């Protein structure tokens with residue numbers, strides 16, 4: 001296998017840290033991933049050597065920064081296999097990307113129009129649609145998940161109708177790890193006459209995405225889970241969709257002309273990038289994407305799958321432990337509950353062993369109520385994690401189970 005985890009780890013300076021005098025085991029990657037040197041250095045270099053505002057300047061630094069910013073857009077285009085950079089909008093995160101679409105299509109929503117979404121969505125892909133329910137009279141239709149956590153395509157079929165305006169669906173659940181059959185889901189939604197938005201915040205780092213092959217109308221992702229910085233994300237939209245979408249925020253850059261009684265808008269992507277964009281962050285994201293794409297992504301996938309297999313097997317040996325989500329082909333996310341133990345207590349005990357996991361509702365309350373829990377613990381793995389770290393995690397977890405149950 002051409003994957004050298006030691007060489008990868010050396011590129012992430014934070015991984016040498018100690019926590020409570022123990023080597024850091026960072027298993028909170030689904031919340032946010034750590035950053036390689038290339039991202040940290042690229043961002044520092046921009047600010048140190050060639051920084052100015054983008055698009056508006058006629059001087060060297062402005063031109064250099066604009067070029068770097070637009071190269072990052074090209075990196076995102078390549079990552080998603082979009083047709084053109086005009087389909088790539090920089091946003092401040094995955095959340096904003098989804099809100100741009102919700103606010104935009106909201107302008108044409110009539111009372112009774114339907115938005116279809118699954119019960120395993122993150123709040124970022126729920127709350128914007130609730131806004132349309134509250135403000136426009138849209139109806140939310142929920143697609144169920146099967147006991148193993150996979151998307152119930154029969155439930156999807158039942159929820160789609162002539163009234164469906166949009167299917168808003170995760171490309172990978174941040175709790176169950178499920179990677180739904182989005183290709184079939186998109187096909188079904190299109191057959192019903194609806195557009196599809198995929199929330200790719202988790203998927204983009206774990207799955208090779210091809211928006212053209214999927215025929216997705218919109219695709220949203222965030223930079224900080226992709227080894228990039230916070231404060232930046234991407235909204236992909238098919239050119240025709242973005243052309244038809246009204247602007248989100250008003251300000252500089254998103255206009256063509258402004259007079260006392262009239263405005264005309266810039267074309268996409270700039271129509272959706274009002275004001276000074278996250279310049280340094282977008283360039284950092286471009287570096288993260290370039291770095292990830294230069295790695296052997298198939299080998300990374302196998303590495304993460306091996307970690308998942310090892311962890312799943314070991315967790316099954318812990319008394320009273322339930323894993324939430326066992327769908328075939330799931331991503332490297334392990335949400336679990338231990339009978340009698342509160343997830344927050346588990347996370348705190350693990351922290352004393354240097355192991356960082358997450359506990360809570362994971363911004364997925366409809367899914368929590370479907371699972372019949374108010375919170376879970378969650379370990380999630382990245383390409384820099386190792387088999388030895390899983391051993392440390394499992395040992396610490398066994399101790400926590402004994403202390404709490």
Ligand SMILES: Cc1ncc(COP(=O)(O)O)c(C=O)c1O
Pocket residue numbers: 030031092093094095096122124125170172173174199201202222223224233
């Ligand atoms: C599936 C999913 N969608 C959306 C988001 C929101 O991303 P951000 O908070 O970066 O906007 C997250 C982040 O946790 C996520 O896991």
